[in-house]
Amino acid sequence: MKTNIRYLFKLFVGAAVWGVTLFFSSCRDDAPELLNPQEYDINNNESLFLAFWHGMNNSYVYWDVDPTDWDAMYDQYLPVFQDLDEKMEQIQMADNVSEEEAEAFVREMQETYDEAFGNMCRNLIDHHLDINIQTFLGNDTIRVNLMPGMRDELPTRDYYHDFETVWRLYSIISSMEANGEIVDLVGGVFPPNYPLIKPNEKDASAFASYRTADGIICLHFPTFSFGDFVADPSAIQTQVIRNFQKLIDETPDVRGVIFDVRGNNGGNLDDIYEILAPLIDEDIHIGYVRTKSGTGRLDYGPWTPCVVHPAENHRKIDAPIVVLNDIFSISMAEMLSMAVQTLPNGCVIGERTAGGTGPLFGDFNFSYNGAFDNGTIQVSCATLMWKTVSGEIIEGKGVTPDIEFLQTPEVYNAMCQGSDLQLERAFEYIRTGNIE
């Protein structure tokens, strides 16, 4: 009897312990249901808002440093889109809706979209961010296009100018050739039907490479696209870059090198092997990148050094290497600026640049973050976050020049009159070393 009681007691205690164990094992939180933002099913205003909010929540690479309270945006604007759906349902259920009432609702919907998405994205720091939202209401289209960095933040800077810095650049270069100031010129105005460049002004964009009489080799280019044309020897881009590389190779005493990336909107990372890699003879460490490693806003992989190797055909240039930039220089133009600033003979002359330093891969599957497109919402943004070799994240701030040269109205007028004062400042720096 006593043995039975002892046995039953042991059994009870063991069962109690395991019962408590099994009870507490159900205390883990379930993972939320997350969808690939490119596969979100959007069928009303609420689902459109959720697709955008979740897409940015999981994909945006700058949450570590961005000041925007994204959860507060969810709390504030989800009810707004739910209200829109309620109103839309009421209108659809109503028997007699006048044309004026229908038009008023379309206007209300457009205004709500503009205000809500505008406010949500206003302070996002990714200066590559380009958001397009398009949805249909009957025969009407509701459209939103946002570029919080380039369109909203940039104009608030005290040195902002809305004129093209390099307007008439090629005309000026042609004049320099006619005057004998430069030789071995290869270049031309960028084809007007090229999709990346606004063909509004004559000479608005120019590819050119040449040498001054005293051995300063210059390369002007509006976009990093040499790699796209390298297989076509007749393309102006190919001719210009090959001329530049030939000048580097064959000029006996190189007095200096100038890269003009004013107004340059970036492009291929690999172009650095056509442009800078031929001028170095050892690896240079130009910065660090990291990308997302999970769906959490603060899930990041390790910082990976960005190292540029010398080109197969290279020649070490000890003379000054100068980059000309301006407020519109972005992306690869800024990375080239930062790369040159790591060189002992490097110098950047110009304005603090746009601040779009995060590389874009364009393939969402690379790290399941960055740009996404589900047909209704297209978001173009950085895939990786960049920091300088000194550890500073300058997204939204830009590259600070070594020698400041602002594009004032006087400088613009001089350009219109045929004088590129910023280029002349670069020549002066190379010839005299004057940094004042």
Add this chain to the structure above:
Amino acid sequence: MRYDSRGGFTMGVPVQYDFTDWFGLRAELAYVAKGQSVHRTHSFEGLKSDIRNHYLQIPVMANFSFGGTRLRGFVNAGAYVGAWLASIEKGINVNVFGHLTDAELLNENTTYISDGKLDFDARRDNRFEAGLTGGLGIRYLLLPRMEVSLEGRCYYALTDQQKDYMYFHTPRYNTTFALLAGISFLLGK
């Protein structure tokens, strides 16, 4: 993308008090190496990240034993608390300036081998862990005051590795299986 568990090492010092010949209370101070791996697949095959997380844990368990005098089986059931001491990452990453071509994504120029300590982020990381633990094993009385044991144990975390710092946060819980071999010295009467 493929997630895998990682094997590791554990070592500890246990203390057990037996109230009866079949029931006792056991506590340990143990180091446990936990971890996980992320492997990329398809066109990104070769990229990976191996993470090692170092924990110091104190399990407290009820010990139930059964069997003979020399050879006995036992069951442990209880809870544990732990501290996440450090995290090390080793991986193969892309050097975005490594002259990537379509023909060959990964080579010595296009990759960077990472190997270093991961910094904790106070906004994100939960340095404290707690959960349930249980095990099944056998012990053999080798000498009058020395026994050897072999146990299969599970640590089932109930606390998230990360804090709940964002809406729709995906929780991460450690579930660790360990095979423990030990020697115990019997004190007292």
